[in-house]
Amino acid sequence: MSKRNTCQRCQWLRAFLGAGFALIVLIGMKPQAAQVVAAMMPDPLSLAVGGMVLGAVAFVFRLWLWARLVKQEG
Incomplete structure (x- = not known):
């Protein structure tokens, strides 16, 4: 392939x-x-907290993009 x-x-x-x-x-x-x-x-707790923080930031960013897109269409 x-x-x-x-x-x-x-x-x-x-x-x-x-x-x-x-x-x-x-x-x-x-x-x-x-x-x-x-x-x-790093210890596992630091990795877990870091993953949650990055996930939350990514979620807020994508929610902001979605809200902006809906506002432009509507």
Whole structure:
């Protein structure tokens, strides 16, 4: 399948899986290096709060765009 026939979501998924595979290989081959990488990661609560904040901002932005579009049409 050529690149033009692949959707953007599939391309993101392939990149994510490639990065995940590389991380698994890193953990398997060099445990000390994996500990250094893990130490740089934020804790799960920070990731969850960040995801909720970004989701709320995206929702408000899309709601604002929708309201503006409805106002222009009406």
